[in-house]
Amino acid sequence: MNGFKTAALAALAAGTFTMAKADQISVGMITTLSGGGAGLGVDVRDGFQLALDMAEADNIRLVVEDDAQRPELAVQIAERMIQSERVDILTGIIWSNLAMAVVPSAVAQDILYLSPNAGPSALAGANCHPNYFNVAWQNDMLHEGAGAYANELGYENAFIMAPNYPAGTDALNGFKRYFEGELAGELFTQVGQTDYAAEIAQIRASGADSIFIFLPGGMGISFMRQYEQSGLDLPIVSAAFTFSQDILPAVGSAALGVFNASQWSPDLDNDANAAFVSAFREAYGRIPSLYASQGFDTANLILSAAAKADVSDRDAFRAALREADFASVRGDFAWAANQHPIQKVYIREVVEVDGEITNRIVGVAFEEHRDVHGENCPM
């Protein structure tokens, strides 16, 4: 128990230290830095840090901690950040289930939460909150883009597939909400599944003319590798998660030609994005992913609000956040009433540029898209 006491004293000391400088904003970042999903958390963190570095901001104190993709650990870290680090703002969570565990109680304690990635429908709808801002997207949004673009491509008989968990159900529903063709088949796979031979055989037998998948992270890598070897050659549409820059190098040429919906792309033509992509490459030696762009935007949103209001005045700071007076790397940025973005959803194609596999914009799915769950939000 001795270690515990010493540690407790250390935590107390840290707490007092934090309070020393009142005009500082303390930001707690809870994100996934270990295990199979670490790539996403690392990108959000690096993008966020890059924005601070580029702005030479000295008024932000950033505390980062690894949630190991475990909800109960994320809750515990959030409590520590709120109660002993006395953070004003929390951010960083990658996964919907972790966000659902942390966000409702954090915002109820008057902490601001800015989501750089997860956008579960509950937080966009009935459980929306003035302290909760989603800087990325509501979960369904990009899948809806994929559905809309599938019509434009003339697909009439799609086979759709996602893991059997709520984000997977949301993905299939999002796609179906906009897709006007027939469904050749609909499949749930297991979360974390690594072998897709059985699914590929069913797709082959279904007579589909196209495939929609939502298989984030390692699941997408496995599926695409096996799909490439299967001899099947149907076109694939998807959302950016399955074809994001963090996994594209691992998927390799198997991903070439896939269409995926995204609010951002490394080749998006605006000044903020050009500066971001080149600075990111210089700092970290890789092409930034969607997640890095969202981390970058989140930090810049905070900086823009900090220039206008003191974070201890929550009302003023929230108002400053709502102005969204920052140069988003995705171009124009505006809030819907539920404090989720209204944004343009692009269609990207996976291409090879100078020996690197990356995404390139080839079309637009929606000019101004907002999520459907906002209508259940009382704000």
Place this chain on the structure above:
Amino acid sequence: MTLALMLEQLLNGVQFGLMLFLMSAGLTLVFGVMGLINLAHGSLYMIGAFLCAAVAAATGNFWLGLIAGIAAAAAAGALIEIVVIRRLYARDHLDQVLATFALILILSEGVRMIFGPFPLYLNVPDVLRGTVRLGVVDYSLYRLALIGFGLAVALGLWALITKTRLGIRIRAGESDREMIAALGVNIRALYTIVFALGAALAGLAGALVGAIQSVQVGMGEPVLILAFVVIVIGGIGSIKGAMVGALLVGVIDTMGRFLLPRVFATFLDASQAMGVGAALASMLIYLLMALVLIFRPKGLFPAHG
């Protein structure tokens, strides 16, 4: 649902089963000879895949990568055996579970520190790309090659154990440890060799499967659990049991995922059937394992009484 689709799924199940066999063979060998439960077996699988990917990327040659993966896993296995595992043979299963659980944490973080948090690229070798026509279906050549690899390793293991001096010692070690020590066999070296052999099999499986899956930290754990299911069903310590168990698990898992949603669709509406079917399919092999243990508490092929 055509007969061709059924046959293709059956083939998929067999291929999946043979990959599981590569994982399970090492696990069951180590248990049979040394009486050790090794949870870190999945980490050796991961090491095989990572080294194969790294070397294949550096040299542009998958086969060099494969050799590197097997060698690295065997070397890591031998090292782990000498430093840690050796102290656990006389301990109870609880200590073994704990110590090898600790090894998972160490090896996973270690691999991440070396290779970084992003998945690695490893592709199928050129000669095994594409498909071949098998009667009525086009089947992935690489998957067919995996079936070949699995069968070849099974045959090799059988020959090793029945025809070689090492095999005789392994069999003797399984039935009576004190006796072979008394006969002057260097039991320490034998144990290190057996452990490294098991590790090499895991590394081989990791490298082969890595070409069509995601090479990432934590890739070993789901396979580890499946491999345990396999050897428990087959009877721990029995190579034959591992083969039967692996094929059972491979085929039942594949067919379950394929057929259950269709079965439920006959009396539920489509999306409900899909959800219930998928949920039940994911529980199926654990159900199988529980059933086998209830009726045959030592598995289907209990090793030596």
Place this chain on the structure above:
Amino acid sequence: MDSTLKEWLLNAVMVVALLLVPLWAWLANEPFIITLATRIAILALAGVGLNIALGLGGMVSFGHALYLGIGGYVAGIAAHHAFHGTTVLGLPGTNQMLPIWAIAMILSGAIAGVVGALSLRTSGIFFIMITLAFAQMGFFFALSWPAYGGEDGLPIFVRNQFPGLNTLRPWEFFLISYGVLLVALGLFALLRAARFGAALMAIRQNPDRVAALGITPFGVKLVAFVLSGMITGLAGALMADLTRFVSPAMMAWTMSGELIVIIILGGVGRLFGPVAGAAILVGFEVFFGGLTEHWKLWLGLVLLGVVLFARGGIIGLIAGRAHHG
């Protein structure tokens, strides 16, 4: 000093410290320290449950996360229906801890009964694996069962209530958890000293001799397994209220591993082993987690060190290893 006396003293220090540290934190307005102490108490409670099966009965259950999850889901589902004013199986939800605890214990006990009755037909590594298999079934069921959130889990918006106390205040919720832990520790001590405990430990050492005395080892072990599951289930209900969230992650096999880790770190079969083990694990997570993202590597090294070189766990290291079980 006599090692039994030393262990007794160490236990007393732990009981007092686990109360005094949060008390000080309460006075110093450091609510996070209280939260940590609460987490330690609840994890220790889960460990006490497992310690009955594993420490006294020698049954290495690699699936106790199942009962933790069942307890958690009972609390989550009850609170969910109370919050929305809906019913489950014709019954209304509730936000009262006492009935939730009762249901959590009954349900996890019942399931432990089924799992135990089937699993106790096997032994050794087969027992380890069949308990794991049942927990995996529960895990995948929770994962793909959409009604209560599936993988996304189920939030508890308002912590469940306890008569006479405000559970939203960290200090008062800590006192509840601490009280439950003390009761469970008392029960464990009574059990160990009673004829039942003696029979259980004797079965672990020599089942045939016990059978010759006219006691059926199966029955004794099954009762112990059910009790064990009930206490871990109760800890699950408290855990859900602490994090105000339940998810299938509570039933993951790594969680079963962690429960075993807690017992081993502290010392198998020792009355206060789970308390010491939980304190070490939580301390590790919090302080190394803040220092380095590679904290799991260090946890692994410490765990390996304990298993290889300190077989009596931390208590054994300090108090000596004379007294075991």
